[in-house]
Amino acid sequence: MIVSTGLNPDGHCIVAALSACGSAKNLVVGKIVHGMVLRYELGGEEPIVSNALIDLYCRNGQIGLARRVFESMVAKDVASWTSLLNGHIICGDIVSAGQVFDEMPVRNVISWTAMIVGYVRSKNVIHGLKLFREMRSDYIHPTSITIVAVLSGCADVGALDFGGSLHGYINKISNLITDVSVNNALIDMYCKGGNLELATRVFMKMHKKDVFSWTSMISGLALHGKGRSTLKVFNDMVSSGMTPNDITFLSVLSACGHGGLIKEGMSLFTKMVDDYGLKPTMKHYGCMVDLVCRAGDLKEALRLIDMMPFEPDAVIWRSVLSGCMMKRDVGLAEIVAKKIVELEPYDDGVYILVWNLYRLTNKWEDALKTRKVMRSQKIKKQPGCSWIEINGVVHEFTAETTIHYDFMHTILQVLGEQQTV
Template sequence: MVAYSKCMAMVDALRLFKETGSLGNVVSWTAMISGFLQNDGKEEAVDLFSEMKRKGVRPNEFTYSVILTALPVISPSEVHAQVVKTNYERSSTVGTALLDAYVKLGKVDEAAKVFSGIDDKDIVAWSAMLAGYAQTGETEAAIKMFSKLTKGGVKPNEFTFSSILNVCAATTASMGQGKQFHGFAIKSRLDSSLCVSSALLTMYAKKGNIESAEEVFKRQRERDLVSWNSMISGYAQHGQAMKALEVFKEMKKRKVKMDSVTFVGVFTACTHAGLVEEGEKYYDIMVRDCKIAPTKEHNSCMVDLYSRAGQLEKAMKVIDNMPNPASSTIWRTILAACRVHKKTELGRLAAEKIIAMKPEDSAAYVLLSNMYAEAGDWQERAKVRKLMNERNVKKEPGYSWIEVKNKTHAFLAGDRSHPRKDQIYMKLEDLSTRLKDLGYEPDKSYVLQDIDDEHKEAVLAQHSERLAIAFGLIATPKGSPLLIIKNLRVCGDCHAVIKLIAKIEKREIVVRDSNRFHHFGSDGVCSCGDFW
C-alpha cells in the first residue's frame, strides 16, 4: 500500500487495502489516510477516517496527528473533542499537530491552551507554538516563549531560531534583540542553517542594517530562492539599485529559477532609482524569457516606476491594459505622483477612485488636500477637510521611533511628552542655528496649513523625525549611527535637513519611512540620490 501511495496510485492502494483483510488494523488505516493526504486527497482521507471510526477501529496518536493536516476539510475542534476522550491530547505528537492546526486557522489562543496541556513538551511543540505567535504578530509572547524554553533547558533547533528571527524582522522588536538571537544561533552552531541564515538576512535588511544582511548572504554555503529574493528586495529598499540588479544577474548566471517575487524586488529597485528603461527591460525578460504572467503586484510596480519618474501617461496606459480594475493602492500611487508633479485634474480623478472604493481611507483625502494646499487653492482644500469631518475620517498621525539601549522611544510632531523634552528642544535650537550658518532656508511649501511663515518654520522644525533625531544625538555616544523609523513618508524639507545634520554631527543617520530606507552619510549625501 505504501509503495502504491508513493507512486500516486491510490486506487490500487485502496483495492489492496480491502483485499488483504487489514480493515481492522489501525496501522493500515493510518497508512491509507496518510497516502490520500500525500496525494492531495483530503476529502478521501477524511471520509476514510470517518469510516474507520464507524467500523470500530480506534485511531491511535499517529492517526490523529495525520488527519489534523487535512485542513480545512476537517475541523480541529471536531478532532479535539475525540482526542480529549481518548486522552491523547497530552501526547506531544498529537498535541503539537492539534495546536499547529489551530495556528493555521489563526486561533492562537486555542493553540496556547493545547500547548499548556502537553505533558512532555519537545522542541517541535515549543517551535510550533512560537511559530504560531510569530505568524499572528504577537511579538512579546513569542520572545517570552523563546526565553522560557531556553531557561527550561530545551535546546532550540533551526526552526525555532527561524521563527524568532522572523518575529524580529516583521515587528517593532528591537535590533538589539535580533542581534542577541543571532549570537545565540552562533553559539548553537545553527547560524549557517539555510532557514536560519535566510531569516537573519531578512531581519537585518528590514531593520536597516543592509551591511550585515550582505555579510550573511556572502557567507551562505547554499542559497534558496528566499535568500536571493530577500537580498534583491533588501538592496532595493536601501537605495542600492545597482547591487540589487547585480544579484539578479548572478541568479541568471547560476540558472536559479526565478519567481514573481524576484521581479517585484527588481522593479522596486528600478523604481527607487528612477531606472525606467531598465525596469521596462526586466519586465520584458519576466514575460518573454521567464514565462511569468504579470500579477497585480507587478503592474503596481510598473505604475509606481512611471509615476515617480513623472511619466504619468505611461502609468495610466498600464492601468488601462490591466485585466482587472486598478486597486486603491495603485490609484494612491497615481495621486501621490500627481501631487509631486502638479497634475491636479488627474489627481482629483485618482482621489475619487480611491474614495469610491475606500471611503474611510484617510490617505486619499490627505493627499488631495495637500495637493490643493501646494497649489494655494485653500478653498478646495477646505472642502476636502470638511468632507473628512462629515464622514468622520481621521488623518493618520505621523510617528517616529528610535531605539536607545534596547528601549523604543516614540515621537509625534510637536511632542512634549518625553521625559527629556527640555534637552531635546535645546538640541533642536542648537541645530537650527548651525543649519542657518550653513545657509539652510526652510522650504515652507511643505507646511500645508494656511498660517504665517514664522509659524510654518516652527511646524517644520518640530516634525516627529527631527525630534527623534535630536533625542538620538543627546542619548547616544558621539559618532554612533542612528536609526529612525517613521510611519509616513519623510517630507522634502526634513530630507534636506537630515542630510545637513548628518554632516554637522559626523554621523550616519538611517531613516526608514513608509516607502524605503534613507541612509544619510556623514558626507551629507543620501543613498536615495534625492529620488524618492
C-alpha cells in the same frame, strides 16, 4: 482497497489514509475513514490514530471536531496536544492556541516552535520573542525552523539586538551556521533593520545560495533605495545560473522605481515576460506604474493601467495620485481619488493627499470641502505603531498610547545614550 478484500484495516493503514486525506484537504473521505476507526475500534489506548484524526480536522479548519476527538482520547501524548495547538493556529485563533500551550503537561521542541511560529505569523511578535526566551531558559534547543521564525519576528519589529545575540548563538552551532534558510532569515533581518553591511557579510559567506538567498539580498538593497547595487546583485544572480522568480523581479523593479532607473526597469519588465515566461501580477504592474509616476510620466502610467489584464487596485491608483501631486495635476487627481474612495472608502491617506494638493495649488475652498467630508464620514488618520528595543526587550506602542512616566523617561535616557555612543 483493504476492506474490499475482506481484511480489516490496522492502525498503520488508517493513519496513512487519514494523513493523505489531510494533505489533500479531502474532508469527505476523511470522515469515511473516521467511521472505519469507530467501526473497527481502532482508536484504542494508543494515541497515534486519534492524533491523525485531530490533524485531519485541523487541516480542514474543523477545530470543533478536532477538539471533540481530543477530549474523547483515553491517553494523550505531546503530539496530541501539539496537533490541537496547530489546529487553533491554522484557524487563526492564537488566543486559544496559547491556552492549549499553557495547559500542556509536557512540551517538546515541536510544540514550542509551533507556538512561536504562531505568534510571529499572527503579528504578536513580542509574545513570540518572550516565549523563545522561556524556551531557552528551559534548555530546549531550537531547530532551524524555530530560529527562522524568531529572526523573522526580529525583522518585523526591528529587534536587531535580540537578533544579533541570536546570530552569535547560530555561529556556535555547526548545523545552523550552514543552514541556507537560517542565513536567508539573517539577511532579511539585517536588511530590514538597516544594516546592509552585516547582511552583505552573511550573504558573501554563504557557500550555498538558493533563489531565496539572492532574492533576500536584492529585496534588502531595493528596500534602501540602492538601485545600482540591486541591479548588480541581480546580474550576478543570473550569471551564477540561478533563475529569478516573480518575487525577485518585484524587488528589482521596485529598486528601479526608487532609483529613477526608468530604462532599466522597462527592460527588466520585458525580460520577465519574454525571457522567463513569468506572468506579471498586480504588484508587478504596480511597480511599473510607480516607476513611471516617479518620473512624472502620468500618460505612460495610464497606458500601463489600460493594458493590465485586471482592474487596478487602490495601491496602483495611489501611485498615480502621488504622481499627480508631483505634477500638480488637480483634474486627474480628482478622478483618481474617486476611484480610490470607491475601492477603499475609509482610506484616510487619499483624503490627506487630495487636501495637500488643493492646498499647494491654492484651491482653499476645495481643501476645506475635503476636510468637511472627512469629518462628516468620521475619517481620521490612523495612529502609527512603533517598536523600541531596550536592553534586548522589545516594547510596542502607538501614537495614542498612554505610557507611564518612568517608562517614558527610560526610553528617552536610552535614546540619549545611543546618540552619544
